[in-house]
Amino acid sequence: MSFESFGLHPSIMDGVAALKYVKPTPIQLQSIPPVMQGRDLIGLAQTGTGKTAAFALPVLQRLLNGPRGRIRALIISPTRELAEQIGEAINALGQRTGLKSLPIYGGVSMVHQVQRLRAGVEIVVACPGRLLDHVWKGTIDLSQVEVLIIDEADRMFDMGFMPDVRNILRCLEKPRQTLLFSATMPDDIRRLARDILKDPVTVQIGHTAPAKTVSHALYPVKQHRKTSLLIELLRDIEADSVLVFTRTKHRAERVAQQLKQAGYRATSLQGNLSQPRRQAALNGFRSGLYKVLVATDVAARGIDILSISHVVNYDMPETIDGYTHRIGRTGRVEKNGDALTLVTSADAAMVQAIERVLKATLERRTLKGFDYALPVADNSGRHPSHPQRQQRRRPVYRKRIGKN
Ligand code: ADP
Ligand code: MG
Secondary structure, eight states, rough: GGGGGHHHHHHHHHHHTTOOSSOOHHHHHHHHHHHTTTTTTTOOOOSSOOOHHHHHHHHHHHHSSSOOSSOOEEEEEEEEEHHHHHHHHHHHHHTTTOOOOOESSSSSOHHHHHHHHOOOSSSEEEEEHHHHHHHTTTOOOOOTTOOEEEHHHHHHHHHHOHHHHHHHHHSSSOOOOEEEEEOOOOOOHHHHHHOOOOSSSEEEEEEEEEHHHHEEEEEEEOGGGGHHHHHHHHHHSSSSSEEOOOHHHHHHHHHHHHHHHOOOOOEOOTSSSSSHHHHHHHHHHHHSSSSSSEEEEHHHOOOOOTTTTEEEESOOOOSSSHHHHHHHSSSTTTEEEEEEEOGGGGGGGHHHHHHHHSSOOOEEEEOOEEEOTOOOGGOOOOOTTOGGGGGGGGGGHHOOOOOO
16 A cells, blocks of 8 residues: 555645655554544554654645635644654645644743744644643634644643643534544543544554564663663664663763763753753754763653664663653664663563563673673762772672673
8 A cells, every 4th residue: 555545635745755755654554544534533553653644644635725824733742842743744744735834832932933823824733731821822713723633642641731631622613623642542541532532433553563673682780880881882782873761860961971971972851951952952863963862751752763773771661651652762664673771680570561561581681891790889980080990900800700
């Protein structure tokens, strides 16, 4: 099956060609026809399965005809990065259609957004909070919205946005087409779907997708040797771009700093950054200026960078879903990716749980020549002239490695 079979307008097919999409992904294949017929839809699929084009293409097709300069499609997205990415994808796919989209999220000035809204756009991609700010200020008119897309509904729920989403729904006119996308279907999302969708088509793409194209490996290590091990691992892998996950913002910042000191083009993405600096970090990573991006889960939520070759879990995620979401960032759309997880003895239960879900035993790897036994005091790398550094040279540790 090819994109030609959908009967999309030539101007939209130009956009598909510009993005070099050759074959529709499974979710696109199954969603585009019913959405083009005007049906409501629930789309269940992991990150990286091509959900954006699955809704963007039929929505562009729908908006080609009819009035311009008013908001006719509204996409709700949990984070600003995702809103930006969806906006960019729509602009690329719709580049020949003359349709205009606008991302709307907080952390930047409202004035500029108001100006763009006044100038007239057909598609808005919004985070719930800022969208409601505009609604309450009367600076946005949602009365003409005919298609609503709720993207990453489960994330939105995790982040506590459900009340906002429900408030937004109250501002919309009733007869409309509604599409809801989610990686999982917890009860609250099911309830929301029941409340707002009319006779929806459900499209579900298997749960195993990320596991197939990704090779997983575990690197057992003591907590205090993680950074040094990471530095050595990065030396070993010829990586295009590596996304490293840490549990805390502070750690993301520190690890990025240590990688920089070790000579890597690394940066961090975490909640402490201002919006321009987040954007700079992301753009730098996307363009290849940075090879390594160290991020927390929240900051990295849904980041779409097709060329991510390796995901490294510096810290084990707290849930299995967290693991599949992180790993979903690599191995997207038929590209192979590697997932490396640094594990300490404290992670044993989580490792077991993940292996159960993936129905596989993950490979345990040790890095040859790496000094796993170096004691705590000398790990920081921040005091190269620290007297304890001498310990590193003590033969007793060398001997221990020999035994491994
Ligand atoms: P999701 O929303 O499911 O996480 P995205 O829509 O962000 O996934 O798509 C993931 C990546 O795959 C993006 O870089 C996108 O450009 C790319 N992609 C989407 N559809 C196709 C396709 N049909 N062929 C090739 N690449 C695609
Ligand atoms: Mg998406």
